[in-house]
Amino acid sequence: MIRNKTVIRTLLFIRPMESMKKITPTAAELEILNILWNEEPLTVKDIHVLISKSKDVGYTTTLKTMQKMTEKGLLQRERNGKSHLYFSTRAKEETRGRLLDRLVDSAFGGSASSLVMQLLGNKKTSKDELDEIKQIIEQMKND
Amino acid sequence: MIRNKTVIRTLLFIRPMESMKKITPTAAELEILNILWNEEPLTVKDIHVLISKSKDVGYTTTLKTMQKMTEKGLLQRERNGKSHLYFSTRAKEETRGRLLDRLVDSAFGGSASSLVMQLLGNKKTSKDELDEIKQIIEQMKND
DNA sequence: TTTAAACTACGATACTTGTCGTACAAAGAT
DNA sequence: ATCTTTGTACGACAAGTATCGTAGTTTAAA
Numbered sequence: 001m002i003r004n005k006t007v008i009r010t011l012l013f014i015r016p017m018e019s020m021k022k023i024t025p026t027a028a029e030l031e032i033l034n035i036l037w038n039e040e041p042l043t044v045k046d047i048h049v050l051i052s053k054s055k056d057v058g059y060t061t062t063l064k065t066m067q068k069m070t071e072k073g074l075l076q077r078e079r080n081g082k083s084h085l086y087f088s089t090r091a092k093e094e095t096r097g098r099l100l101d102r103l104v105d106s107a108f109g110g111s112a113s114s115l116v117m118q119l120l121g122n123k124k125t126s127k128d129e130l131d132e133i134k135q136i137i138e139q140m141k142n143d
Numbered sequence: 144m145i146r147n148k149t150v151i152r153t154l155l156f157i158r159p160m161e162s163m164k165k166i167t168p169t170a171a172e173l174e175i176l177n178i179l180w181n182e183e184p185l186t187v188k189d190i191h192v193l194i195s196k197s198k199d200v201g202y203t204t205t206l207k208t209m210q211k212m213t214e215k216g217l218l219q220r221e222r223n224g225k226s227h228l229y230f231s232t233r234a235k236e237e238t239r240g241r242l243l244d245r246l247v248d249s250a251f252g253g254s255a256s257s258l259v260m261q262l263l264g265n266k267k268t269s270k271d272e273l274d275e276i277k278q279i280i281e282q283m284k285n286d
Numbered sequence: 287t288t289t290a291a292a293c294t295a296c297g298a299t300a301c302t303t304g305t306c307g308t309a310c311a312a313a314g315a316t
Numbered sequence: 317a318t319c320t321t322t323g324t325a326c327g328a329c330a331a332g333t334a335t336c337g338t339a340g341t342t343t344a345a346a
Contacts, residue, residue: 028304030249044323061305063324068303082312082323096261099250106173107242112268113275116259118239120279125255132256136263137280171334187293204335206294211333225343226293290345295338302333308326315320 023072024098028065031055033074037092041078041085166215167241171208174198176217180235184221184228 025033035050036042048062066086069075077084108114119125120133168176178193179185191205209229212218220227251257262268263276 026303027249034250034252057304058306060307060324064306064326065304067325084324093261093264096250096258097265097267099246100258100262100265101267103242103246106170107177107239109177112262112265112272113279115239115243116262116276117279118236118243119255119259121236122240122243122255124240124244129255133259134280136256136260137277169333200334201336203294203337207296207336208334210295225341288346290343292341292343294341296340298337299335300333301335303331305329305331307328309324310326311322311324313320313322316318 022098023074024102025069025074025095029069029074032062032066032069033088033092033095036075036086036088041087043080043083043085045083047086165241166217167245168212168217168238172212172217175205175209175212176231176235176238179218179229179231184230186223186226186228188226190229 031051032047035047044059044063044066047066048057048059051057051062066075066077070077070086073089075086076089077086079085104110104112104115108118120130174194175190178190187202187206187209190209191200191202194200194205209218209220213220213229216232218229219232220229222228247253247255247258251261263273
């Protein structure tokens with residue numbers, strides 16, 4: 001049985017369909033997305049300046065990552081004079097939802113309530129957070 | 144009689160400092176851990192049979208993955224005749240907690256309540272799940 | 287005792303991720 | 317017009333993941 005995807009695509013003369021792919025960003029990509037979700041659009045430089053505050057990384061690393069993200073369809077860009085303005089193509093909620101689904105499936109046996117239980121029992125979650133979560137639930141009960 | 148082997152080995156210092164490393168398992172590793180968290184210990188074959196039900200993968204792939212996990216300290220094993228019996232070294236809750244923390248940090252700006260909101264607003268989370276979650280919260284309020 | 291079956295060990299491969307360095311292009315500054 | 321700055325493009329590389337194939341070892345069967 002042929003398992004190699006590259007081989008299969010070659011044999012079938014098809015290309016990977018970017019639009020159909022449900023891409024979940026990696027950690028480095030999320031760092032960039034978190035910034036863009038807060039303020040769009042931004043240049044590579046803008047983002048790199050922000051990231052550099054908490055992390056020592058080269059400019060071309062950020063650039064390359066954003067180029068890859070654009071290839072993948074996570075970002076779009078448009079020329080703005082000499083440089084580009086980047087913005088995210090997917091709503092924050094959609095991406096977060098997908099990541100959450102993946103975690104629920106892969107680590108919590110598909111049970112979202114197990115995840116919440118874990119979260120509420122987690123020492124790292126602050127009391128304020130817990131109160132806030134409880135309040136959210138309370139509010140939802142009135143639907 | 145003490146049945147928990149992880150505890151025994153921890154007390155006997157069978158594993159060195161490796162066990163201190165904070166490793167977060169990958170997707171393929173989680174698949175194996177999910178099985179072991181449910182029933183321990185198991186052989187490579189046991190696990191491979193179970194995984195094969197939902198996934199087409201070679202036996203040596205499962206074997207190799209479990210060998211790597213043992214190297215990393217995620218699993219431990221002991222000879223059992225011709226083969227080995229594997230068991231996980233970390234409590235389910237610890238690993239889940241770490242994965243959850245990572246997601247909260249990387250995708251939800253460190254806000255656990257944002258994560259819960261997202262989860263509750265997620266169409267994919269079933270009504271039953273939602274009810275269950277609400278019930279959990281309700282119960283926690285009585286502390 | 288030879289053989290077959292069941293296992294393990296280990297190397298190899300393809301892909302992905304994160305990271306830079308270098309080369310090149312465009313726009314100003316001198 | 318030439319030099320400097322500010323960008324982009326692109327190749328390269330190390331590390332890690334998932335995946336198998338092949339070879340070798342042990343146990344059980346004939």
